[in-house]
Amino acid sequence: MKVLRADKLGFCNGVERAIGLAENALERKDKVYSFGPIIHNKEVVDRLAEKGLSTVESLDQVHNGTVLIRSHGVSPQVLAAIDQTDRELVDATCVLVRRAQDIVKQLHEEGYQVVMIGDANHPEVKSIIGYAPDVIVIDRPQDLDRLPKGAKLGVVVQTTHSQKQFGEMLGHIATRPFREIRAVNTLCLEVARRQEAALALCSRVDIMFVLGGHHSANTQELARLCRAQGVTTYHLENWGSFSREYVNGHKTAGITAGASTPPWVIDEFIKNLEAL
Ligand code: SF4
Numbered sequence: 001m002k003v004l005r006a007d008k009l010g011f012c013n014g015v016e017r018a019i020g021l022a023e024n025a026l027e028r029k030d031k032v033y034s035f036g037p038i039i040h041n042k043e044v045v046d047r048l049a050e051k052g053l054s055t056v057e058s059l060d061q062v063h064n065g066t067v068l069i070r071s072h073g074v075s076p077q078v079l080a081a082i083d084q085t086d087r088e089l090v091d092a093t094c095v096l097v098r099r100a101q102d103i104v105k106q107l108h109e110e111g112y113q114v115v116m117i118g119d120a121n122h123p124e125v126k127s128i129i130g131y132a133p134d135v136i137v138i139d140r141p142q143d144l145d146r147l148p149k150g151a152k153l154g155v156v157v158q159t160t161h162s163q164k165q166f167g168e169m170l171g172h173i174a175t176r177p178f179r180e181i182r183a184v185n186t187l188c189l190e191v192a193r194r195q196e197a198a199l200a201l202c203s204r205v206d207i208m209f210v211l212g213g214h215h216s217a218n219t220q221e222l223a224r225l226c227r228a229q230g231v232t233t234y235h236l237e238n239w240g241s242f243s244r245e246y247v248n249g250h251k252t253a254g255i256t257a258g259a260s261t262p263p264w265v266i267d268e269f270i271k272n273l274e275a276l
Pocket residue numbers: 012013014015071094095096097159160188189190191218259
């Protein structure tokens with residue numbers, strides 16, 4: 001089978017940095033605790049767990065060790081709680097998430113009602129909205145009913161959303177009579193580049209494989225964009241989830257992968273697919 005690889009795919013700078021910081025910490029300390037899975041990829045989480053990285057959901061689960069904040073960041077309240085425990089802290093918050101946190105804080109200080117376009121349950125969104133009180137998270141046009149009428153809005157967006165989603169939601173907001181709308185683009189360029197490369201590939205293949213964890217927001221978004229192009233698309237974690245019947249009747253496959261998908265997963269998948 002002919003296999004084409006997207007020009008840009010897999011690990012982003014933020015994820016590579018977080019894994020590097022975790023590995024450094026594990027060389028120095030026996031035990032390192034990550035708040036939530038370090039990235040949305042089971043293979044990477046399992047590999048680091050073998051070296052001593054524990055995934056925890058609360059500080060109560062942290063005993064004598066280093067606390068690692070993953071690339072999604074945490075709210076200032078969680079940071080303050082870690083500070084109080086006197087544990088060593090390794091902060092792997094991505095610089096782009098940090099930027100969004102700073103912007104939210106600044107918008108609030110300038111008197112804007114801060115609005116974040118994104119998934120309210122996503123850890124990155126939870127960390128960013130902690131930087132101002134009463135941030136309203138919206139993700140669908142009907143969510144606009146929750147915005148105060150006539151307000152002065154300061155709008156940011158989840159880093160992993162697409163430019164299209166951001167633009168569409170801003171368009172909906174603009175149809176309502178808000179006093180002022182100030183939008184700051186907090187999208188991640190790394191994610192946008194993977195999306196553009198995947199869309200370019202869709203026109204050259206008859207089936208797309210999107211590799212990455214099922215909880216990874218940017219991988220889900222890649223799959224959604226490819227499907228919207230009308231190309232048969234499978235979102236798989238790795239070669240282990242592949243089935244021969246997927247490619248029956250197809251000649252050229254395109255491969256893309258989310259920002260948390262490691263290179264060895266991509267390489268193994270391509271090698272095996274080419275051998276079919
Ligand atoms: S996807 Fe973008 S925002 Fe998220 S960790 Fe990677 S570089 Fe940072």
